[in-house]
Amino acid sequence: MTSIASVHGPDGLRALTLPQTEELAADIRRLLVEEVTRTGGHLGPGLGVVELTLALHRVFESPRDQILWDTGHQTYPHKIITGRAAAFGTLRQPGGLSGYPSRAESAHDLIENSHASTVLSYADGLAKAHRLTGATDRAVVAVIGDGALTGGMAWEALNNLADGADRPVVVVLNDNTRSYAPTVGGIPAHLARLRTEDRSSHSVFENLGLAYVGPVDGHDIAALEEALRHAAGLGRPVVVHCLTEKGRGHAPAEQDEADRFHAVRPRPAARTAPRPAPEPAWTDVFGEELAALGDRHPEVVALTAAMLAPTGLTAFADRFPDRTFDVGIAEQHAVTSAAGLALGGLHPVVAVYATFLNRAFDQMLLDVALHRAPVTFVLDRAGVTGDDGASHNGMWDLTLFQMVPGLRVAAPRDAATLRRALREALAVQDGPTALRFPKGSAGPDIPAVATLDGMDVLRRPGSYARDVLLVSVGAMAGVCLEAADRIAEHGFGVTVVDPRWIAPVPDALVELGLGHALVATVEDGGRSGGAGAAISQALADAGARTPVRTFGLPQRFLDHGRRDDILAAHGLTGRHIARAVVEALAGRDDSVSIGDLAPQPVGADQ
Structure with a gap:
């Protein structure tokens, strides 16, 4: 043979x-x-x-x-x-x-x-x-x-x-x-x-x-x-x-008539111990919540570009087939069609992978935002997706979003805040909204210890010291909390906040930043023009002299690999962030940046 x-x-x-x-x-x-x-x-x-x-x-x-x-x-x-x-x-x-x-x-x-x-x-x-x-x-x-x-x-x-x-x-x-x-x-x-x-x-x-x-x-x-x-x-x-x-x-x-095994997950390794109950995936949480909200909001319709199941719209489509539109592989058309639906009195939800929304930026800008159309964009696979490589890492969205006037952007940190953000987005009637979340499990919910004008406070300092304000963007909350614990071990007072809605930059976040010696922002998107850059600009516009450290991804195409490994290789771990912040606060190196931090080998303490 x-x-x-x-x-x-x-x-x-x-x-x-x-x-x-x-x-x-x-x-x-x-x-x-x-x-x-x-x-x-x-x-x-x-x-x-x-x-x-x-x-x-x-x-x-x-x-x-x-x-x-x-x-x-x-x-x-x-x-x-x-x-x-x-x-x-x-x-x-x-x-x-x-x-x-x-x-x-x-x-x-x-x-x-x-x-x-x-x-x-x-x-x-x-x-x-x-x-x-x-x-x-x-x-x-x-x-x-x-x-x-x-x-x-x-x-x-x-x-x-x-x-x-x-x-x-x-x-x-x-x-x-x-x-x-x-x-x-x-x-x-x-x-x-x-x-x-x-x-x-x-x-x-x-x-x-x-x-x-x-x-x-x-x-x-x-x-x-x-x-x-x-x-x-x-x-x-x-x-x-x-x-x-x-x-x-x-x-x-x-x-398999659904997708003919379009893609398969890796074969799981043999296990001797009982498998723990799986945590909910971000996509599933969104899909379930949208289907539930569809009962209470008859004006809500859903659009997809040939990816009904991958973006979590199956439950909504099963319940509301007449309110679900698969337009084929045509993201540009999907977005402008959504603008038309909004002008007709409905509230469209456009569910798309973050990397694919890049193709419809002009339509988001001039067909939706210019008309202040109430369209909600839900971006799955935002940030680092990993094994699909450079073309599929959804790391460009936060940079692009900063250029869209009137766009409100939410980055939920867990399943509970995703459900909350979706409800809030559907209530907006005077312009577009966007929600972004990464691939994989949403993990355990991370409760807030307090709220401040709509922002969630995830950690307060154990003393009155207001040395550093850590601003967590979306799924980076766990990393920020680990970094805060490490920073606190060096005697500095650390506050961790999750704005939840990160664009436009909340006034309360600017006010909070003015009262700290250092502000550090952490996101799993590109640093150039991203959420951290917007926060830094907002502080500067308010006359602040507070230094700002922005932790994120370099603006280059990243090779395929595990999400955690890619984040670690670019300094997005609690250990790396804590070291940079402590060195800056201690005055040992006031020019510390992500590029100065040597990545840890896979499996090392991160």
Whole structure:
């Protein structure tokens, strides 16, 4: 039997017979199921494109021919074929194989593409560059899913591709009828007609001016190769319509109609002791509370961009299907549609991963905030998400939010404050609101010892000394409390506050800061222009001379790894924060910053 170990890169793949290639497809599926269910990662997408990936690499000669992948979690078979099979045991582990295309890993990964609907624009630009530079010896091939075609950017690119008869691009449409979940809207309906009806009527692609080949069975290697060779020979922009099955070859995925095992968690290690009861996940807390509030607030509607279950909207959708709108992978449209819903007298809740809201910043700014529309944005996976890497760390939101006039931003620290913030947000009628929380468990509730004009005081000094004010942003409350205990051991008086609503900066927080020798802010977002920067500016505007230390993430793309390890590597632990604050208060180093603090090894006292 032909195995992965017997094939050395795409060149060796092209030397195989068709039966050998089919044997290789089975071995790739075996490896994917074994390793991805152990390490965690995206399983269903890769299983669905095994034959398609093999056909692409047999017809085209990567990396000379440039094969580009939209939504790069479907590239696991591509990674295997291009020499990275032996590293699959390190998938999404610190220092290991990325879960997305990575230019550092291979010359076969031209773009680090992990967000949907972008690949056709890359392809358009490459084709234009090849024409201008006279590079006629290479093909540009762009693989895009039907789910990604719900994104407007894909159609902007198709509009330009159709106008480039002298710029040949092979667009491979991987049609598996779903993105994370079944694809919605008019595009899947049109593709369904192409799958089932005769070809008497033109496809939308042909009407745009593109050539069209298909539909072709995306699991028939011979048929795929024939279609791809034909498309490459046309010498013009062409769409090759391939029908695939997400989760193909893995019975549990094929039988799961919800998401076809889109992604799986790591296989849990064997345990000898009883497993403790799981703490509620942030996503679940939000979803349950929104569904409960939906009964009392008929004006509340929910929007998602093809991620109903991942963002916690399933319960609301089950209870209020007519008030739930899945717009497909189209965050920009989702936000402006929400503005329209708000102008119509409703209160929309837009639930989205923090990293994906970046794509709709202009719509948040000018379509929602400019109109003072009461839209609530709920950002899941805010801050450091970890194993998905640079593109998915939701560390940019607090910086972007500072630029939106009238936007109120809440960062709950636990499940109780998330429920409270959601209730408060839905009561706002004169402008937009946003709630942000990280991935994973919400952990135990952290009670306040007092309140001050809406702010929660989490720790008061044991004496009258007012040396340092620690301002906790969201889920960093536990870290701040640990830091406060360590600082207090050195004889300094420490107050810890959680403003809960962090933008605009509360007046009470400024007043409190004026009475302390040092203010330190702690957030799991970027330091540049984030919550700490806004607090520092507010104090300066009030005439304060109080020094402010801002603890957060550096403004750079962070590699994949565990959330706790990433936070520790950048000084966001109680130990690091306490050391910096104590040194500043003691006057040993008045320029202490996060960059001066050497990270502790994993497992060390942090």
